[in-house]
Amino acid sequence: MTVPSVPEPAAAAPAAVFPAAAGLLARVREERPMVHCLTNPAALTLSANVLLAVGAEPSLSADPETVRDFVAGTSALVVNLGMLDPAREAAILAATEAAPELGRPWLLDPVKVELSPSRRKFARRLLARRPALVRGNAAEIACFAEGGDPRTLACAAGTVVARTGPSDLVTDGARTAEIANGSPLMAAVTAVGCAASALAGAFLAIEPDSWTAAVAALLVMGVAGELAAARARGPGSFAVELLDALYRLDERDLLERGRVR
Amino acid sequence: MTVPSVPEPAAAAPAAVFPAAAGLLARVREERPMVHCLTNPAALTLSANVLLAVGAEPSLSADPETVRDFVAGTSALVVNLGMLDPAREAAILAATEAAPELGRPWLLDPVKVELSPSRRKFARRLLARRPALVRGNAAEIACFAEGGDPRTLACAAGTVVARTGPSDLVTDGARTAEIANGSPLMAAVTAVGCAASALAGAFLAIEPDSWTAAVAALLVMGVAGELAAARARGPGSFAVELLDALYRLDERDLLERGRVR
Amino acid sequence: MTVPSVPEPAAAAPAAVFPAAAGLLARVREERPMVHCLTNPAALTLSANVLLAVGAEPSLSADPETVRDFVAGTSALVVNLGMLDPAREAAILAATEAAPELGRPWLLDPVKVELSPSRRKFARRLLARRPALVRGNAAEIACFAEGGDPRTLACAAGTVVARTGPSDLVTDGARTAEIANGSPLMAAVTAVGCAASALAGAFLAIEPDSWTAAVAALLVMGVAGELAAARARGPGSFAVELLDALYRLDERDLLERGRVR
Numbered sequence: 001m002t003v004p005s006v007p008e009p010a011a012a013a014p015a016a017v018f019p020a021a022a023g024l025l026a027r028v029r030e031e032r033p034m035v036h037c038l039t040n041p042a043a044l045t046l047s048a049n050v051l052l053a054v055g056a057e058p059s060l061s062a063d064p065e066t067v068r069d070f071v072a073g074t075s076a077l078v079v080n081l082g083m084l085d086p087a088r089e090a091a092i093l094a095a096t097e098a099a100p101e102l103g104r105p106w107l108l109d110p111v112k113v114e115l116s117p118s119r120r121k122f123a124r125r126l127l128a129r130r131p132a133l134v135r136g137n138a139a140e141i142a143c144f145a146e147g148g149d150p151r152t153l154a155c156a157a158g159t160v161v162a163r164t165g166p167s168d169l170v171t172d173g174a175r176t177a178e179i180a181n182g183s184p185l186m187a188a189v190t191a192v193g194c195a196a197s198a199l200a201g202a203f204l205a206i207e208p209d210s211w212t213a214a215v216a217a218l219l220v221m222g223v224a225g226e227l228a229a230a231r232a233r234g235p236g237s238f239a240v241e242l243l244d245a246l247y248r249l250d251e252r253d254l255l256e257r258g259r260v261r
Numbered sequence: 262m263t264v265p266s267v268p269e270p271a272a273a274a275p276a277a278v279f280p281a282a283a284g285l286l287a288r289v290r291e292e293r294p295m296v297h298c299l300t301n302p303a304a305l306t307l308s309a310n311v312l313l314a315v316g317a318e319p320s321l322s323a324d325p326e327t328v329r330d331f332v333a334g335t336s337a338l339v340v341n342l343g344m345l346d347p348a349r350e351a352a353i354l355a356a357t358e359a360a361p362e363l364g365r366p367w368l369l370d371p372v373k374v375e376l377s378p379s380r381r382k383f384a385r386r387l388l389a390r391r392p393a394l395v396r397g398n399a400a401e402i403a404c405f406a407e408g409g410d411p412r413t414l415a416c417a418a419g420t421v422v423a424r425t426g427p428s429d430l431v432t433d434g435a436r437t438a439e440i441a442n443g444s445p446l447m448a449a450v451t452a453v454g455c456a457a458s459a460l461a462g463a464f465l466a467i468e469p470d471s472w473t474a475a476v477a478a479l480l481v482m483g484v485a486g487e488l489a490a491a492r493a494r495g496p497g498s499f500a501v502e503l504l505d506a507l508y509r510l511d512e513r514d515l516l517e518r519g520r521v522r
Numbered sequence: 523m524t525v526p527s528v529p530e531p532a533a534a535a536p537a538a539v540f541p542a543a544a545g546l547l548a549r550v551r552e553e554r555p556m557v558h559c560l561t562n563p564a565a566l567t568l569s570a571n572v573l574l575a576v577g578a579e580p581s582l583s584a585d586p587e588t589v590r591d592f593v594a595g596t597s598a599l600v601v602n603l604g605m606l607d608p609a610r611e612a613a614i615l616a617a618t619e620a621a622p623e624l625g626r627p628w629l630l631d632p633v634k635v636e637l638s639p640s641r642r643k644f645a646r647r648l649l650a651r652r653p654a655l656v657r658g659n660a661a662e663i664a665c666f667a668e669g670g671d672p673r674t675l676a677c678a679a680g681t682v683v684a685r686t687g688p689s690d691l692v693t694d695g696a697r698t699a700e701i702a703n704g705s706p707l708m709a710a711v712t713a714v715g716c717a718a719s720a721l722a723g724a725f726l727a728i729e730p731d732s733w734t735a736a737v738a739a740l741l742v743m744g745v746a747g748e749l750a751a752a753r754a755r756g757p758g759s760f761a762v763e764l765l766d767a768l769y770r771l772d773e774r775d776l777l778e779r780g781r782v783r
Binding site: 302305306309310313314319320321322323324326327330331334348500501502503504505506507508509 | 562563564567568604605606607608634637638639640641709710711712713754755756757758759761762
């Protein structure tokens, strides 16, 4: 028996997902939404470059005094709790207060809440402010979801939850999609998960249905990751190829490679 | 009709620019000036790597209490306002006070002043301290230049102004050069403009005429960008190739590719 | 006479070093130790990616209030003084107090102490807390070692000292090894030295004898650097190839390329 290096597309994929994702990607490239990312220092560069690779524009200022100006001047907000410190905490509170007033959707990425009780407490406070989307890995989502089931968090918090890993699951409690793309090399480069959150911010900026936006963003990221892995010799070249793949990705790639059910 | 991927050199280039730029690049590689960059967290790595690629040495500390030591120990100062926060603001004030006392030239990169009134105000305060060079994109320069004309800012502030974009313009009010090199991929990688400022810092460190230093630095960056774009498949590989091109660039590349008028 | 681009292995290498280093690398890949790095913003991404490339896990939070949680949740601590500011200084003091209480080995990387008297003073305070390993370049080590001899620092501070450069020297005062691998391109990419410290943290996490851990880490880094340089066109591609080489490195590479005496 041979293991194919490129998995075959799932037979049972919901046919509507691929053209929807391709349509949203085309709109990101055309409308070039600005996305404000309050993210950790190790994720700044890759998050900005992932946004630029799909045609969106990053904005990164994290000063509590002026962050409202930047939320006002951009179309979506991404809040990442990695390497949290008091100044970014204050900026996050100011920004997530401003975002609903200004009609901006926002996303919460609760990085490593499983390692720090105080960060977990802060994340709960943010969940009560109703992000449009929560994206995390299994350990992070399990901190807030009974039995580790993202659906319980989605229902309890009234948000869409995206749990990423070997396969990604996106749910609003009622609708659930599983995306089985990506590559193990994505876990061998720092901040790829954070950058997936930034990318989801670009899709939230143009698509009011957060579930559809999240499915499209993770499908784009997963297929780009697979294309990148096929050309990479290791994590160094993978990171380079990932940006090139996001930049070059087209509808046909999504149709041929996407595995959604 | 075919569109050539590599533009032809301009016929009317001022002949003196190319050997002057090549001579300065050779001196940077030989003298290895240390450049202190007070820049935003998303620009630190690329700025440092661009300096290293041409043989200069980056220095990056931003603590207000000790920044004077670092200005004293280096040959030029680069001040970048991206992601400004109170601590870096204090460091910038201390450093731009120390620089003229210590005889160090300094450059102002007024990142995204168009998005924040308080940052614009801070930039005006710095302009009054007479940087040797201001480098920004069209929107940033337009905040300080009547009618968007960099010459008016150069005259009013008594500085050299470099406005970068699809083509770059460098002016001291009297002398003006236009550099028509570069690639659209430069705008698809974060902090390439910030890194161009860092590179200009290396040229300011060895050339007292800021206009000549700025023209040389932007010509080197533009030609390297063109060479990199010719080998790149997208923004990921472009960033890699840009550093390699800066490292390998020689006088012949500048002569054959440079488009200055 | 021809100069071979790949140096020949030293005839007199201590035979035990190579299988020991290969064995430790295999254990890092299997046990995946988490390493907490309190490092400078310009070194975060490369340090994290070097750790991930060998299978270890980076942790990077630098908030003084919560850093103890992260030291407790990880297996070794790396303290880097580049771009030091008061917040990271406080985090470093809290972390280096917690580390011995929690039984975690820690490493000191005294970046650019030669440029700042206050940083030098802080480094002395940390040396008195007895790091398991000090890694620095010649100028940094010379600040604490009489006559620049790392052995005197090792004896005086009761620590292992690794002085890196064109060739690396690792000593605990009694045992001394010299590693003559690496490439000049390592000095043309920012934070490669900082990333070598992070890598040494992964080896300290699994090997209680700090001298053996440091020799193994620097041998792995040096051989990976040589393999990367052989494929690189300049510093941009070198950084990419370095991560790929660390990811792919095997015992045979160490045996064939390693030059230790």
